[in-house]
Amino acid sequence: MMAVASAPAKVILFGEHFVVHGNPALLAAINKRISVTAGTIEAEKIVIRSDIGAAGEYSGRVFKVLRGGKRARVLIDPIHDAARRALGSRDRDGGIEIDLCSEIPYGIGLGSSAASCVATVGAVGSLLGRHDRRWICERAVESERMIHKNSSGADCYISTFGGLIRYGRKEGYKKIESRESLSIVIGNTGIKHNTGEMVAGVAKFKARKPKVFQELMTRADEICSDAASALESGELERLGLLMNENQLLLQQIGVSNKKVDELVRACSAAGALGAKITGAGGGGSVIALAANEKESARLAESIRQAGCDPIEAQIDYKGLVV
Numbered sequence: 001m002m003a004v005a006s007a008p009a010k011v012i013l014f015g016e017h018f019v020v021h022g023n024p025a026l027l028a029a030i031n032k033r034i035s036v037t038a039g040t041i042e043a044e045k046i047v048i049r050s051d052i053g054a055a056g057e058y059s060g061r062v063f064k065v066l067r068g069g070k071r072a073r074v075l076i077d078p079i080h081d082a083a084r085r086a087l088g089s090r091d092r093d094g095g096i097e098i099d100l101c102s103e104i105p106y107g108i109g110l111g112s113s114a115a116s117c118v119a120t121v122g123a124v125g126s127l128l129g130r131h132d133r134r135w136i137c138e139r140a141v142e143s144e145r146m147i148h149k150n151s152s153g154a155d156c157y158i159s160t161f162g163g164l165i166r167y168g169r170k171e172g173y174k175k176i177e178s179r180e181s182l183s184i185v186i187g188n189t190g191i192k193h194n195t196g197e198m199v200a201g202v203a204k205f206k207a208r209k210p211k212v213f214q215e216l217m218t219r220a221d222e223i224c225s226d227a228a229s230a231l232e233s234g235e236l237e238r239l240g241l242l243m244n245e246n247q248l249l250l251q252q253i254g255v256s257n258k259k260v261d262e263l264v265r266a267c268s269a270a271g272a273l274g275a276k277i278t279g280a281g282g283g284g285s286v287i288a289l290a291a292n293e294k295e296s297a298r299l300a301e302s303i304r305q306a307g308c309d310p311i312e313a314q315i316d317y318k319g320l321v322v
């Protein structure tokens with residue numbers, strides 16, 4: 001038996017980091033995917049191969065590297081965990097082999113880890129006849145917590161359900177309808193980040209300055225609600241201004257840096273309606289909102305001139321496909 005699942009990358013439009021501490025965030029899935037093929041095999045093991053240069057096999061809890069040296073295990077343990085969660089405790093003969101193939105650049109804030117967990121649970125779950133997206137998403141969130149233990153779950157929710165959503169740890173997710181189509185350009189600073197370390201840095205900021213952090217949370221919450229209504233009413237200029245304000249909050253909690261600030265400035269100078277970090281920051285990616293598709297090509301060129309790789313993204317409405 002064989003199953004193929006694919007799940008999209010994401011951008012966080014508003015509220016990253018604050019979402020870890022209970023605020024809502026607004027997210028969009030984008031048209032870059034990771035595909036996972038899962039097939040049953042006779043041998044009692046789980047074999048995982050990823051096109052980012054890592055492969056290994058698990059016989060029970062014994063791990064053997066097949067490709068990628070020491071780094072392989074760190075990369076594929078979450079995939080193994082996702083497969084085991086999908087398999088559950090059912091008795092079954094034989095094993096599974098899993099192949100991952102990704103269009104999502106790794107470690108730059110576009111949700112590649114979450115998408116790989118979602119697609120893995122989707123593919124392996126499907127071999128057992130499980131197709132319920134909520135069931136898949138809940139398991140993927142637990143596996144993503146192997147990568148960074150305080151994950152809010154936001155990345156797995158958007159990758160599973162697609163489109164545009166508002167997500168909060170307590171409130172769950174809600175679809176948002178945007179009145180205007182969004183022309184978003186992503187600029188990759190080329191600086192890879194470790195999401196867990198960035199999230200831990202923000203927790204330290206909160207512990208050092210609880211009152212300031214609370215004030216920033218309150219403003220981030222208001223920005224998120226204003227942005228949801230700007231999306232629904234198609235007010236792109238207001239949306240851009242809110243993105244700029246959100247970026248100031250991210251600077252204050254220490255997740256921006258010189259390269260990100262330069263790229264945000266370059267986007268604004270090139271006519272972006274708004275620009276900000278997307279995801280964990282510390283490098284990674286910046287998103288810029290263009291007034292329309294024509295402007296988005298101009299923006300992409302300015303990002304290239306600022307020495308960063310541009311990605312012109314469309315919103316993906318499909319989410320997980322099995």
Ligand code: MEV
Pocket residue numbers: 012015016017018019020109111150151152153154155195199279280
């Ligand atoms: C990472 O894409 C988004 C963060 O808010 C972490 C999380 O939500 O788990 C930085």
